[in-house]
Amino acid sequence: YASCLNPETHAQLALILLFVSRAGAGIAGATISTAQAVIADSTTPEERRGGMALIGAALSNDLQLAALRLRPTLSRTLETGNDAGALGALVSGSGPTCVFLARDDEHSIELAVALSSSGTCNQVFRATGPAAGAHAL
Numbered sequence: 014y015a016s017c018l019n020p021e022t023h024a025q026l027a028l029i030l031l032f033v034s035r036a037g038a039g040i041a042g043a044t045i046s047t048a049q050a051v052i053a054d055s056t057t058p059e060e061r062r063g064g065m066a067l068i069g070a071a072l073s074n075d076l077q078l079a080a081l082r083l084r085p086t087l088s089r090t091l092e093t094g095n096d097a098g099a100l101g102a103l104v105s106g107s108g109p110t111c112v113f114l115a116r117d118d119e120h121s122i123e124l125a126v127a128l129s130s131s132g133t134c135n136q137v138f139r140a141t142g143p144a145a146g147a148h149a150l
Contacts, residue, residue, distance in 0.1 A: 072101040072114065080108035087111060090133040097127035 074080075081088055087104055094102040094113040101114035113128075115121035118141060125137045 072103050074103045076107045077104045080104045084108055093128055093131040093133055097124050099124060
């Protein structure tokens with residue numbers, strides 16, 4: 014892209030692009046916590062579970078495409094979770110762990126059963142906890 018630039022200008026351009034890309038990643042990385050805060054401020058505790066679909070839509074992983082190229086079978090795992098109604102699904106880090114967001118405890122059991130019986134997973138673990146949403150202080 015910059016083969017016609019002298020080495021000093023090329024280095025300066027690379028440094029600028031590095032800072033711009035890091036700033037962009039930092040700004041984009043705040044989407045989930047922002048979505049949690051908006052959900053907490055605009056819904057009652059009873060409605061908050063439905064707001065988790067917004068969180069599921071905000072899930073992203075910059076390494077997912079690379080992980081799927083290295084392990085194409087992870088695509089089947091993600092498809093299985095999505096077919097079972099996961100609110101969100103992604104490869105965690107660079108894989109091979111996948112994460113799925115369930116509506117509630119009952120749905121998490123249904124997801125676990127679907128994933129376990131699909132033959133696409135070695136192990137399935139459910140994690141639960143209080144999820145009252147983010148609180149603005």
